Amino acid sequence: MHANNGIFYKIPLKDIEFEKIKSLIYDKSGIFLKAEKKTLIENRLSKHIKTIGCKTFNEYHNYISSNIDEIQIMIDLITTNETYFFREIEHFKFFEKEIIPKQKSHLRVWSAASSIGAEAYSLAMILESSNEIKKYGYSVVGTDINTEVLKRAENGLYPMKFSEKIPRQYLREYCLEGFGKYEGSFMINDTLKSKTLFRQVNLIEPIPSFIEPFDIVFLRNVLIYFDMPMKQKIIKNIIPKIKKGGYLFIGHSESLNNISNALKQVRPTVYIKEF
Ligand SMILES: C[S@@+](CC[C@H](N)C(=O)[O-])C[C@H]1O[C@@H](n2cnc3c(N)ncnc32)[C@H](O)[C@@H]1O
Known part of the structure; x- marks a missing residue:
């Protein structure tokens, strides 16, 4: 593999190497890669493999198998982190209209696959603007397996095109327009940042004990990456972290069918923990 006239040549990924990489990714992250993801893996890892001086995927597999830092780098490179503010808007409307008005105490919200933080900050914007919540207060926790997206979430700095779906009033109140070297970007303000934690x-894996039970859990557009046993494991891990009477939101294309019946469905992708 070599760079030539700015063209980047991929390291070819043999089927047998794909199986090894796929199994390592599954063990470490639960992400299940179908055969058609082979090219994606080739594309996402080739450049890094060259940078660390490996010539084949086999060499790379041997190199990373016992190297925790390298495994994290691989996970950061292969996860799909697509997200945007106020994605799947019906969930945010339900949250604002049906859940917030009934709240009688401090509200704890978890964005459980937060990517760069757009989901967590969308929730924080709604909460910060709510008079009902002002009395009791709120906190938002965003978590992800990918350490690079977590850094971006903590920074809260986004290209201006990410502002398109943010209601104008929220944009005015909770976002700062960048200038100078930040021209073309916007930043989440300190008030929202101070109430939003990323980890x-x-x-x-078992959810760490610092993640105490939540009133609301957003687990959206992440179950799609797992096979059935992993989906079941994740939901089993998450259910104890939802308070009695609390809600779980999953992505619009996802379902809990055959995964768990511990929660009651209140909308196609919204569930309540009754007991
Ligand atoms: C497509 S994004 C979804 C972001 C956001 N929830 C949304 O709906 O817009 C999926 C996220 O799940 C994260 N992810 C994948 N496997 C994970 C795991 N085992 N534990 C925690 N996060 C994981 C990825 O790093 C990625 O940021």
Whole structure:
């Protein structure tokens, strides 16, 4: 592999190497890669493999198998972190109209696969603007397995195009327009940042004890990356972290069918923990 005239040549990933990498990714993150993801893995890892001086995926596999830092780098490179503010807006409307008005105490919200923080800050904007919540206060926790996206979430600095779905009033009140070297970006203000915490959590492992039970859990657009046993494991890990009477939101294309019946469905992708 070599760079030539700015063109980047991929390291070819043989089927047998794909199986090894795939199994390592599954063990460490739970992410299940179908055969059609082979090219994606080739594309996402080739450049890094070259940088660390490995010539083949086999060499890379041997190199990273016992190297925790390298495994984290691989996870950071292979996870799909697509997100945007106020994604799947119906959930945010339900949250604002049906949940917030009934709240009678400090509200704790968890964005459990937060990526760069757009979901966590969207929730914080709604909470910060709510008069009902002002009385009791709130906190938002965002977690992800990918350490790079968590850094971006903590910084709260986004390209201006990310502001498109943010209601104008929230944009005015909770976002600062960048200038100078930040021209073309916006930043989440300190009030929202002070109420929003980001930490690394791997959802296939026991959830750390600092993650105390929440009133609301957003677990959206992440179950799609797992096979059935992993989905079941993740939901089993998460249920004890939802308070009695609390809600779980999953992505619009996801379902809990055959995964768990511990929660009651209140909307197609919204569940309540009754007991
Ligand atoms: C497509 S994003 C979803 C972001 C956001 N929830 C949304 O709906 O816009 C999926 C996120 O899940 C994270 N993820 C994948 N496997 C994970 C795991 N085992 N534990 C925690 N997060 C994981 C990825 O790093 C990625 O940021």
